[in-house]
Amino acid sequence: MQLELSDGEIKVLKCLGEVKRAMEVNEVAEHTRLSVSTVMSYLEALSQKGLIQILVEDEDYLTLTDEGRKDAEKGLPERRIVEEVMKLGGQAALQEVRRRSGLSDEEVKIALGWLRRKGIGEVTVVGGERVVKVRQGIVSYSVEEVLKKLAGGHRVKVKDIPQEVLWELKTRKLIEVVPQKKRSVLLTDTGLSVLEQALHVKVVGALTADMIKSGEWKSVYLKPYDISAEPPKIYPGRKHFYVEFLDRVRRILVEMGFIEAEGPYVEMEFWNFDVLFQAQDHPAREIHDCFILLEPSKGILPDKKLVEQVKRIHEERWGYKWSEEQAARLILRSHTTAVSARFLAGKPKPPVRMFCISKVFRPDVIDATHFIEFTQVDGIYGDKGVSLRKLFGILQDFVKRLGFEDIKFRPSYFPFTEPSVEGSVYHPKLGWIECLGAGMFRPEVLESLGIDYPVAAWGIGIDRLAMALLQISDIRELCSRNLKFLRARVVEPQCLL
Numbered sequence: 001m002q003l004e005l006s007d008g009e010i011k012v013l014k015c016l017g018e019v020k021r022a023m024e025v026n027e028v029a030e031h032t033r034l035s036v037s038t039v040m041s042y043l044e045a046l047s048q049k050g051l052i053q054i055l056v057e058d059e060d061y062l063t064l065t066d067e068g069r070k071d072a073e074k075g076l077p078e079r080r081i082v083e084e085v086m087k088l089g090g091q092a093a094l095q096e097v098r099r100r101s102g103l104s105d106e107e108v109k110i111a112l113g114w115l116r117r118k119g120i121g122e123v124t125v126v127g128g129e130r131v132v133k134v135r136q137g138i139v140s141y142s143v144e145e146v147l148k149k150l151a152g153g154h155r156v157k158v159k160d161i162p163q164e165v166l167w168e169l170k171t172r173k174l175i176e177v178v179p180q181k182k183r184s185v186l187l188t189d190t191g192l193s194v195l196e197q198a199l200h201v202k203v204v205g206a207l208t209a210d211m212i213k214s215g216e217w218k219s220v221y222l223k224p225y226d227i228s229a230e231p232p233k234i235y236p237g238r239k240h241f242y243v244e245f246l247d248r249v250r251r252i253l254v255e256m257g258f259i260e261a262e263g264p265y266v267e268m269e270f271w272n273f274d275v276l277f278q279a280q281d282h283p284a285r286e287i288h289d290c291f292i293l294l295e296p297s298k299g300i301l302p303d304k305k306l307v308e309q310v311k312r313i314h315e316e317r318w319g320y321k322w323s324e325e326q327a328a329r330l331i332l333r334s335h336t337t338a339v340s341a342r343f344l345a346g347k348p349k350p351p352v353r354m355f356c357i358s359k360v361f362r363p364d365v366i367d368a369t370h371f372i373e374f375t376q377v378d379g380i381y382g383d384k385g386v387s388l389r390k391l392f393g394i395l396q397d398f399v400k401r402l403g404f405e406d407i408k409f410r411p412s413y414f415p416f417t418e419p420s421v422e423g424s425v426y427h428p429k430l431g432w433i434e435c436l437g438a439g440m441f442r443p444e445v446l447e448s449l450g451i452d453y454p455v456a457a458w459g460i461g462i463d464r465l466a467m468a469l470l471q472i473s474d475i476r477e478l479c480s481r482n483l484k485f486l487r488a489r490v491v492e493p494q495c496l497l
Contacts, residue, residue, distance in 0.1 A: 005194070006223070007205075008034070012042045013051065013187070013195045022055060022186040026155070043185055051191030059182035060158040064150045068174035072151035076144050077103055077111030082120060085134045094123065094130040110172075143168050150175070241489045242478045245466050246357055249377060252401045256394070258353040258379060263339035265359060268299040270327040271338040274310050275345070276416035277444040279318045280326050291332040291361050291372075298328045306345060310448045317444055332361035335459060336378035337416065344380070344449045351383035352455070357462070368474040375478075377462045380441075382455035388419055388440055391456035395438060399425045403469055408432070417457060418442050427468050436460040 005013070015031045016023060023031075029039045046052045064072065074080070084100045085092050098108050112132070115121040121134040142165045149156055158166065158177055169175045187195070202220045204211075211217040239247070250260065263271075272290075273282070283289070301307050301324060314322040339356040348354075356378045364370045381394060392409060399407045404425040412422040417439025424432040438458035446455060463475055472478065480486060 006042075006045075008038065008042050009046055010195075012039065012046065013191060016052065016185065016187045017192065017195045022184045025183045025185065028185065046191070047185075051188060051194055053186045053188055055184045055186065057182045057184070059180055060177050061180050062146070062150060062156045062158060062161070062169070062175045063178050064147065065173055065176055067172070068147055068169075069151060071144070071174060072147035076114075077101075077107045078114045078118070078120065079144065081108070081111045081115065081132065082134050085121070085132050091131055091133045094132055097132050143172075143174070147174060235483075235487050240486065241470065242466060245470060246375065246462070249402065249462060250357060252398060253355045253377075253379070255401075256353075256397065258355045261339055261343045261354050261356050262358065263333070263336070263342050263356065265332060265361070266293065266330055267333040267338050268301070268327065269329045269331060270299075270301055270307075270310070271341050272331060272333050272335070274314065274322075274327045275306075275341045275445065275448055276337060277313065277317075277442055277448070278415040279314065279320065280323060281320065282415065289362060290334050291363065293330040293332070297330055298325075299330050301328050302345070306448070306450075309450070313444050313448050334362050335360050336376045337457065337459060340378055340380045340457060341445075341449065344382070344446075344451055344455065347450055348382075350453050351381075353379075353381055355379040366476075368476070371463075371475050374461065374463045374475070377460040378458070380455050380457045382451065382453055384453050386440075386454045386456050388421070388456065391438055391440070391458065394456075395423060395436070395458060399465075402465065404465075409438075412437065412439075414439055416442055416445050423458075425465065430468055433464060433468055435462075435464045 011032050011034075012028060015028055019031070025036060025039055025043065028034075028043070029036045032039065034042075043052060043054060047054050071077070080101045080103060081097055084097050087100075088096070094108075098105070101108070103111065112123055115132075115134075116123075119135065121132060124131055124133060142162070146156060146161060146165060146169060161169075170177075204220050205223045207217060207222055211220070254260070269280075274280070307324065307327075310327075311322045311324070314320070336356045336358050339358070340354065343354050344352075357375065359373050360376045361373045364372050366372060381391065396407050404427060406426040407423055408426075409421040409423050412420045414420040414437055417437075420437065420439035422434060423436040423438060424434045426432055436458055438456070441451075441455040441457055446452070463478060466472070466478060467475060477485065
């Protein structure tokens with residue numbers, strides 16, 4: 001029987017034989033310098049061979065609460081008060097102690113209660129002022145010692161803690177009691193006998209030329225090969241499935257004759273709003289619809305001529321005093337149309353076909369269908385004779401290449417396009433999915449940028465389309481870093497095209 005043991009199993013048996021008592025799994029792992037999971041696999045194998053006995057008992061352990069973690073790091077509130085009072089001579093005004101300790105009013109109240117309960121100190125009134133007096137400078141903090149052990153990663157059993165300390169820990173809600181299964185292992189008589197025999201036999205996993213030449217093969221045991229054993233799974237590196245999807249979107253647009261442009265995440269309101277003829281008192285520019293940077297808070301506006309054009313058009317058409325200071329304010333861009341505006345500011349010669357695939361940021365309540373950052377596909381098509389009808393044809397071609405059966409449009413409103421539409425695509429299982437806004441850039445936008453030909457524009461919430469095509473119900477999974485989840489994802493065939 002001993003000849004069927006692996007090196008790891010022999011190592012575990014030797015450990016149990018040397019200690020000569022029941023050992024917890026963690027102890028075996030520590031003695032053998034193997035991981036707990038590895039030790040467990042060896043123990044299961046040894047148990048099946050009848051060489052060890054695995055004993056399972058219920059055991060209660062302590063774990064820290066959030067409050068317990070805070071007190072483990074900073075110290076108990078009463079300790080901090082005692083330390084400050086002792087620095088001031090053993091007696092100090094309560095307000096001064098509160099200020100120096102950095103404790104909140106609630107924490108001070110709790111600390112004073114435990115000072116009195118433990119007989120460490122008291123609060124008296126002297127000259128109309130509340131004063132903290134500490135009776136002794138040397139205090140035993142058994143509770144704090146337990147907290148530090150737990151914070152340091154030690155496993156602490158309930159039965160090892162004095163009752164009064166456990167009572168205080170529970171009363172102060174610094175710990176929780178978590179029942180766990182305690183596994184310990186013990187050598188059986190058979191295991192001891194096999195161990196003694198195994199110590200005199202050398203087990204090898206591979207026959208070498210040197211063994212044959214020297215004749216050593218006669219005195220060793222060659223471990224048999226298990227040809228039915230499953231080989232370990234190999235997970236080769238690959239792109240994130242959502243990156244694969246976006247690459248496919250990119251290829252489709254390039255095949256349709258578009259070129260890709262990029263722009264900064266941190267953008268001035270000038271490019272995000274003003275150039276797009278969005279008034280400075282427009283609700284979308286308020287803090288609930290944008291992330292506004294605190295530091296740095298301002299950017300450098302582009303050339304004076306463009307700024308003056310934008311200012312003139314805002315003041316003439318909207319009828320208010322336009323502010324350069326607000327236009328220079330830095331935000332996280334709320335749409336990739338800012339990239340389209342920057343591209344057109346370079347006055348490209350028609351025909352113009354440009355797209356951008358990138359992140360945008362908007363405050364929102366995070367749940368399965370909403371997030372504070374998401375990916376948007378923005379595009380423009382500019383040339384003499386470009387119309388809304390031609391834009392419909394481009395979008396219909398795009399969504400069909402992507403895998404959707406149909407698209408429909410309905411009138412809508414956007415500050416920088418007129419006419420404007422919203423688009424929905426048809427999915428055989430999910431029905432109509434609203435996913436895009438589109439339209440013709442307003443004359444005011446084109447005039448600001450010095451463009452003398454019509455420009456069609458659109459923005460697609462590509463995350464929604466990805467969720468439908470990839471059968472994902474939670475938007476957060478599009479950016480998942482969970483390896484188990486990612487490895488289980490099958491590469492979509494269309495993403496390889």
